[in-house]
């Protein structure tokens with residue numbers, strides 16, 4: 001059975017004090033969380049070390065939101081994989097659309113980052129997805145195919161998570177219809193050499209749509225932005241119910 005992975009992406013939210021407050025409210029909700037799912041929090045770099053300490057013994061896995069492809073060097077503002085693994089990071093988001101859109105991330109740099117993450121023992125979460133305009137022009141399938149083709153060159157598909165995040169559904173409340181997300185995720189799976197790669201859906205995932213999303217046969221988890229910032233809403237999402 002494919003692993004289920006529910007990950008929060010905090011983006012550029014939460015100081016250390018706010019992260020600690022979140023955990024205080026969130027951890028008690030995990031007592032009955034079924035062990036068929038991995039719970040991941042991808043947090044700002046400054047939160048990682050302190051959260052790693054408070055997560056000892058918890059089922060929560062720690063994730064980062066970016067990693068550079070070199071292990072050290074003159075790359076101002078970047079972070080290296082050994083710096084992440086040293087503080088207990090297990091997952092790293094790579095190629096999020098916000099990094100592609102605002103910070104010049106390309107399929108080529110995504111590919112370099114994926115390989116560096118895997119070399120360090122991190123599990124990368126590769127994000128792919130189309131804009132509204134690309135969808136309207138019927139380019140969804142070709143765009144995602146090319147993101148996968150270029151992004152996955154030389155990447156180990158046994159140590160990988162993919163997130164399908166249609167850009168028009170991110171932060172808009174305009175969730176992709178779950179059957180459509182299931183269809184695109186099936187297409188993504190058909191292009192992989194390992195059909196057991198967990199593939200998440202991301203984009204306006206909320207407590208009131210998670211059960212329907214997780215009921216789709218191709219969808220193996222969720223990458224959650226806004227709704228991962230509040231303990232009660234993220235708890236409801238990680239404790240999704242089978243329908």
Ligand code: 13P
Pocket residue numbers: 009096165169170171172173202203204205223224225226227
């Ligand atoms: P929202 O859940 O806020 O739409 O964000 C999705 C996202 O970008 C997760 O990486």
